Amino acid sequence: MPYYIGDVIKDYNKLVIRTPEAFGKTGIKVLTKTRVEEIDAARGEVRLADGSRLPYDSLTIATGARATRLDIPGVDLDGVFVLRDLSDALRIKDYLNGRACRRAVIVGGGFIAMEMSEALRNLGIETTVIVRRHRPVPRWDEEFCAPILEELEKNGVLFQGGTTPLSIERNGEGLVVKTNSGDLGADLVLMAVGVRSNTELAAAAGVEMGESGAIKVDFRQQTSVPGIYAVGDCCEVFHKVARRWVYIPLGDIANKQGRVAGQNIGGRPAEFPGVVGAQSFKVFDLEVAAAGLNENEAVKYGFAPASAFIQGLPVGRPIARGERLLVKLTADKTTGRLIGAQCLGAKGAVQRIFALSAALWNGMTVDEVGYLDLPYAPPFGGAWDAIHVAAQELARSL
């Protein structure tokens, strides 16, 4: 009988009504409030906090990641949060319900920061996003910065670039975030500065780490230690476009890795083909999506990138009413292959990245993407879709 053990599940107890018994017919037993202190790979056992030992034939490490907190004074004050899992969300909700929260500061500008700025504004809270660099969501190239900032501004989110938090202090009922460019008062501070894989347990058991610092796995999700698998935000994933193992902690990838590991453990060998770096987020009325590599990544991974950036339409021209759809495609000049796609618009951005993710997955050339057959109808795009227009412009420059 397989066992599942987890700290995370413990935190979910308030919500998850299923008891271990509920899993009876699946042959799965979940041990909640059970901490693993050590993996003894030589013996095929895990040692629990109460000193008892649990034997295994195969072990799957799914320890996830933890939200990073900046190493500055005051990060542990009441009112300073990270948002990583459901328990964090509940803590934030409890806090907001318990007082009149008027002002929030979000430290960091990734997609969690973007999504949370919308959530906080929707509660009527004055929200300021501060980032060290000068633009949000660096996974998207420079061209996408202005429309995102515009959307934030339109919705009353203050974005402050070039701002490094130095400390957080209590100030009466509230908090104050001290930065290199002045003080920011806040009732709530959200640290949204990324995550770090939880690898301590694995490392202590002699499991090898990859270059990214996360657990190294193969295409079957096996680690370097026989019988031990790893899945999710604690391990690396193969990037089909970059052709190397990278660290991209995202929920959809974790699900897929879990399925692959489960199949292999269950005796139905399976390989996880990898990812193309597809992701998206919504901020207010904007869809922002991407797949493949951005220009910096392309250079870093040894490609010779060339890009085309167009302002297209998400619908057919005759029925357009001022919509816009920004599309940036990046190719490798050496092979003519598409290696990156970024998209932004009030509608249709995710739709395009759905197609372009599949194009990247299959290593299509930009020439071919320029002729890709898509389900054309005016409510959903032009006879020449924005994808075609961008691909053909890019092809001309190769």
Place this chain on the structure above:
Amino acid sequence: MPYYIGDVIKDYNKLVIRTPEAFGKTGIKVLTKTRVEEIDAARGEVRLADGSRLPYDSLTIATGARATRLDIPGVDLDGVFVLRDLSDALRIKDYLNGRACRRAVIVGGGFIAMEMSEALRNLGIETTVIVRRHRPVPRWDEEFCAPILEELEKNGVLFQGGTTPLSIERNGEGLVVKTNSGDLGADLVLMAVGVRSNTELAAAAGVEMGESGAIKVDFRQQTSVPGIYAVGDCCEVFHKVARRWVYIPLGDIANKQGRVAGQNIGGRPAEFPGVVGAQSFKVFDLEVAAAGLNENEAVKYGFAPASAFIQGLPVGRPIARGERLLVKLTADKTTGRLIGAQCLGAKGAVQRIFALSAALWNGMTVDEVGYLDLPYAPPFGGAWDAIHVAAQELARSL
């Protein structure tokens, strides 16, 4: 200097303000109101209606298709229309503006019929769609019939299957459509029963036709006669999934073929890779989209089809509010490859077919589609997208 000659352009004169002179700097001359009577391929000339001859080095036939009118009495009565090009649309508009139109009958149930039923209902016109068979849009399999009929009904469109029109007669100010199951009064009748390629001019010049009856072309859009190209709704197109030449008269395909022919004529050799049968339409609040082959086509083309049909979600489960997204995937049991995809929903159906079109284009297996990396975020889909769920269900049955 290339010449463009066309009856169609003549009809657009009210709208298209560009005169032949406007094309001066492109080196293109457009002869409007100029009818070609004959192509003299041996001499490399076209004979015009006024008896003059125009020499060519290369000739492109883009004669398009014409809407079919059923061969029944009364199809030429005032108030009976087809909808093929802009001039048809203008004629319908003029007709509607000139009188109080209360009732319309649409003969045929393809996507033009669906789109027009919406347009007419939006004008407050009682609209009945009659089809000989029992369901609309047969390009989509049976499973998609009920939700489309539901949407029509919800919006006050009467759908009448098993109904064959026998004649159309004048009845005072209005018309009456006599059918095998009774009479239908109407102020306007729209014949939406498909199109037929305009091939007479080409055939008379000795240009070979394909099995479909449309002009046979190669991947460079060349016909069987040297120096003569054909593009658009008058010619066939290569279907990458069916691996044969078929007739799919759609505007986006025509555009691509025109571009390929133009490149070849201009001395920059290009091939049109073909299509995967992607198409979509909107009817009221429904998106309906498909790519690849439906089950009938799959059998007809010699595949051994297996399908999975699921009711999924267009968004992440936690934020779903009763939406549904129907997905049907069809595979070839012999190869495990995806050969068809159909989708329907209030939102997200076209988005899925964007990805699945690219999957079909690249000959992906259903196994791989089950792990395809897509830009996941809850407003746009689940961590397991409906595509994955359907592909995995299908993979289990192969």
